[in-house]
Amino acid sequence: MNGQIKIVRISKPIGWFVLAAVIICLAIFLWNAVSWHAGRIFAEETDLNQPETEAMAQLAISLSPGDPMTHWLKASEERQEFNPDAVEGIARSFEDIVRLAPYDHRWWIELGRANEHAERMEAAEKALLRAESLAPSYSFPKWQLGNFYLRRGRVEEAFTKLRSATQKNSVYREQVFSLAWDFYGKDPEMVERLADDSPAVRRSLAVFYAQRGASADALRNWNLLSEEEKQVEPQIPRTLAQGLHDQRKFREAVEFSRQSGIDPTSSIETVTNGDMEKAITAGNDSLFGWKYHRAEGKMDVSSDNAVKRSGTRSMRVTFKNYLGVDLANPVQLVAVQPNTSYLLRFWVRGEGLRTGGPPLIQIVNANDDVPLASSQPFDGGTFDWQERTVAFVTPSNCEGILIRTNRVYCGDTCPVSGILWYDDFVLERGVSNVAAE
Secondary structure: OOOOOOOOOOOOHHHHHHHHHHHHHHHHHHHHHHHHHHHHHHHHHOOOOOOOHHHHHHHHHHHOOOOHHHHHHHHHHHHHOOOHHHHHHHHHHHHHHHHHOOOOHHHHHHHHHHHHHOOOHHHHHHHHHHHHHHOOOOHHHHHHHHHHHHHOOOHHHHHHHHHHHHOOOHHHHHHHHHHHHHHOOOOHHHHHOOOOOOHHHHHHHHHHHHHOOOHHHHHHHHOOOOHHHHOOOOHHHHHHHHHHHHOOOHHHHHHHHHHHOOOOOOOOOOOOOOOOOOOOOOOOOOOOOOEOOOOOOOEEEEEEOOOOOOOOOEEEEEEEEEOOOOOOOOEEEEEOOOOOEEEEEEEEEEEEEEEOOOEEEEEEEOOOOEEEEEOOOOOOEEEEEEEEEEEEEOOOOOOEEEEEEEEOOOOOOOOEEEEEEEEEEEEEEOOOOOOOO
């Protein structure tokens, strides 16, 4: 009947023998499986720097003698000892490992390294070439072979292999570029010989150069990308803008800041929002726009729609018995060229300005924070719009200037009160012969 359980009784000796054989085979299989697995775990989890590594290696081999990983642990522990007399034996140990797993490229790489350590260079090269042939699409064998050739002084062969390693693997790409950068004395042409023309590599090169202060090369590689290729990783230009700004590489930083959207209207030798038509706000992430900090409630900066010299807005600076010795607020960073003459033009208006240390506009070298020039101090009291100018020449180390409001020193407790309005800042180049006010 369907659904009933049938019990089979074993009455003949042959049946008991077959059952016993099955159980024994199953037990042997389970023991071997567990033993192999335990040996593999010991081999993978044992730290080579532990004092009991040798004993663990022997235990792992006894549990799983046919697993190349357990033999690798023993050979690697012996290699850690740095015994010059043992290098030949260690190389032979890795030969035994390769025999256990002849189609695993990892063990051929280990054999190549062991042979090189034993100064068996021809055998080392053969092992590394075998590893590459077993895993032709992997970057790691090419990286190992390229480094082997480089250590042997075979530079062209080395960088041919290293170049192949950069194409699909961003980790090796960074290492290869760094290797070439140091090997060829920071020569970007030689670094780029190892790079293909793919967008991923160009983006990597931009980051690589920026990290090493080669800002012009970073921007050059970035601008070789199309707009669509740049948008694949939009965080890169933002990161490079901030990084180059912090390195004071302002001429390239402003371009990355513009392309990333941090300062979309900024450019070199230009006062961003000089006409004040864009609202002035605190706490923005601008690198090349107007910035200010609140000075303990004694000073405020804002846009003013009611008072303006042109357009629809001006910048309003309100002093409420401000006592600070230094002002330096509001401020804007402008990227400029070194060894260049400039003239800054701007308009200012005042109302009820009272102080013994009147405000003024100061130009500071943003690369070393040394003042370059200042306008004449502003008039006291109330006055209508006046055009002011500041002429200056940038020194050889200058890639950026700070345009900021400062004040004449008049003691440690010298208050300033009243209102200033600014409008229409313009930076002109090559006009050092024009006398400032």
